Amino acid sequence: MLTLIRPADPSRDAAACAAIYAPYVTDNWVSFELDPPDAPEMARRMGEYGDSHAWIVAEAADGIAGYAYGSPHRSRAAYASSCDVAVYVDPAHARQGLGRALYAELFPLLARKGCHAAFAGIALPNEASVGLHEAMGFTPVGIYREVGWKLGGWRDVGWWQRLL
Template sequence: MVREGEPADAEGCRTIYAPFVEETWISFEEEVPSVREMARRIEGYGSSHGWVVAADEDEIVGYAYGSPHRLRHAYRFSCDVAIYIPPDRVGQGIGRMLYRSLFPLLAKNEVHAAYAGIALPNDASEALHEAVGFTPVGIYREVGWKFGAWRDVSWWQRVL
């Protein structure tokens, strides 16, 4: 089941997100946000763009959201998207369901184009984004420093 996220989902979303922060370069955050901070993000991004969660009974098994792309006013019709699914749930169609639910929320909030930044390498994320209609638009080389190395980010676009 996919539904709009709510602040009460913060702990479940944080549980999914923490390993991406602590163990991978998929997220460029270096400290796991608190449950309170995650609730703030769900509430803020949920109202401005959209936040959706996939639940299996009472367990959050993935989430996706939109957030501002850039701060300049001319970018107001564009957004960044992020999606997080635990490794043991990848390949079950959760990502597609999340994006299919997120895109109408973004459109309702007047988003024209969504952008996904994928830290490389990440074949599974690239395959998911291509499957839901994103196209690659370029690579930022050595844009992030994490775990003692420079990381590239591939950028993908989907016009809604």
């Protein structure tokens, strides 16, 4: 049962977020990383993105159940009001509305920090992620065909956008 959605604390939450993320890296093509980040690297990312945009966690009775964050969309100055977003949920807590709850908390935080447009890159196929993003008001804007090689094959990435 979900107890709290709160800002991430790198020293307290990095190991749990790294553990949630690792199977998304190693077991499928959801993430285009090839090696899962360890807790110190996850803490670094949490600090960086938490400061510049936002990083939040969902804390359940049994520990961190999921997390979501915003990050820079591109480095050129005119992109500063756009951000990329991602959400990752522990499979034990999947299909319980946690992704929606995390995004519902994240989007106002990003808007207050000056983000106007949020983008989500989804490695395809991924019906669950497409469904979540479209339920949260994202619309498809295009597909990068065969943009990454992972797990023995070329992978497409679809892009979805939502104005905040």
